[in-house]
Amino acid sequence: DVKVTQSSRYLVKRTGEKVFLECVQDMDHENMFWYRQDPGLGLRLIYFSYDVKMKEKGDIPEGYSVSREKKERFSLILESASTNQTSMYLCASSLIGSSGNTIYFGEGSWLTVV
Amino acid sequence: SQQGEEDPQALSIQEGENATMNCSYKTSINNLQWYRQNSGRGLVHLILIRSNEREKHSGRLRVTLDTSKKSSSLLITASRAADTASYFCATFSSNTGKLIFGQGTTLQVKP
Numbered sequence: 001d002v003k004v005t006q007s008s009r010y011l012v013k014r015t016g017e018k019v020f021l022e023c024v025q026d027m028d029h030e031n032m033f034w035y036r037q038d039p040g041l042g043l044r045l046i047y048f049s050y051d052v053k054m055k056e057k058g059d060i061p062e063g064y065s066v067s068r069e070k071k072e073r074f075s076l077i078l079e080s081a082s083t084n085q086t087s088m089y090l091c092a093s094s095l096i097g098s099s100g101n102t103i104y105f106g107e108g109s110w111l112t113v114v
Numbered sequence: 115s116q117q118g119e120e121d122p123q124a125l126s127i128q129e130g131e132n133a134t135m136n137c138s139y140k141t142s143i144n145n146l147q148w149y150r151q152n153s154g155r156g157l158v159h160l161i162l163i164r165s166n167e168r169e170k171h172s173g174r175l176r177v178t179l180d181t182s183k184k185s186s187s188l189l190i191t192a193s194r195a196a197d198t199a200s201y202f203c204a205t206f207s208s209n210t211g212k213l214i215f216g217q218g219t220t221l222q223v224k225p
Contacts, residue, residue, distance in 0.1 A: 004156075035215075042217035043157075043202070058212070090156055102147065103204075103213055105156035 003027070004106040006091050012112045019078040021109050023091030030096035032074035033103065034058075034066065036087045043090065049074055050096060081113045120203060120219040128224050133190040135219040137203030138183075144208050146179055146186050151200045151218070160188075160201075195225045 007022040025032065033048040035058075045058030047066040055066050063085060067075045074093075078085055091106040121136045137146070145164045149157040163170045163179045163186065170177045176189040190197055200218040207214075 040217065043215040045212060045214075048212075092157075102159045102162060103157075104159070105149075107156045108154070110154075 004091055004093055004104050006089075006106040006109045008109050009107065010110045010112075012114060013078075013081050015082060015113055017078075017081050017113075019081050019111065019113075021076040021078075021089055021091070021111070023074045023076070023106055024072050025074075025091075025093040025104070026072065027093065027104070028071065029093035029104075030071070031094045031101075032068065033092040033094075034064075034074065034076045035090045035092065036060070037090055037108075038087050046076065046089075078111075081111075083113050085111065086113045087111060120201070120216045122219060123217070124220045124222075126222040126224065127193060129193060129195055131193055131223075133193050133197070133221055133223070135188045135201050135203075135221070137186045137188070137216055139186075139203075139205045139216075140184065141205075141207060142209075143181075143205045145206050146177075147204045147206070147213070148175075148177060148186075148188050149202045149204060149215075151202065153199070157202065190221075193221075193223045195223050197221060198223045 004025045013019050034046045035043045037043050044060050049055045049068040065077045089109045092103045094101045094103045119138050147162045148160045151157045161172050163177050174191045179186045200220045202215050202218045204213045204215045
């Protein structure tokens with residue numbers, strides 16, 4: 001089974017702090033994604049990566065950056081956390097392909113910015 | 115931008131009844147996927163239906179796709195309390211290369 005592991009389930013950070021959310025997948029997937037999920041807004045794509053050191057902006061990249069130095073690891077960075085970034089963050093991975101493959105999700109990271 | 119829109123937003127049924135959730139979308143797609151999310155957890159893939167397919171089954175799940183109406187439905191037969199969760203449709207288009215999720219239907223199955 002594919003396993004996508006998010007290192008932190010619950011975090012509380014202060015406004016202005018730099019926050020790192022780490023994600024590791026064990027199935028050699030090329031694609032990795034970061035979403036945030038908010039009530040009434042569903043899942044929104046922040047960034048995705050289709051290869052090491054490659055990244056593409058999603059629908060809401062402002063205030064975020066990402067890093068993919070190794071194929072299995074995709075990090076989401078909040079350079080200066082703000083209260084409106086309080087949310088659940090979901091990492092996911094999939095095989096590359098133009099036909100749109102199944103995405104495998106991690107368990108989510110609940111971030112509260114105070 | 116959210117392409118898929120689920121209907122209803124919330125659904126409450128008794129155990130043993132069938133649950134039907136609908137999803138509408140706006141642009142052409144390559145496939146449509148349904149995911150399930152238990153409270154506070156990540157999403158789990160349930161089923162994928164391609165644009166050239168009309169119906170697909172997996173256990174107690176039945177998915178239909180009508181590309182002329184740009185809509186899909188997910189039917190869960192003989193529901194169980196353990197089916198209580200949120201269900202999301204997601205559409206993939208090779209034009210965008212993205213999988214776009216709807217806002218989900220929250221299903222409660224009462225024992």
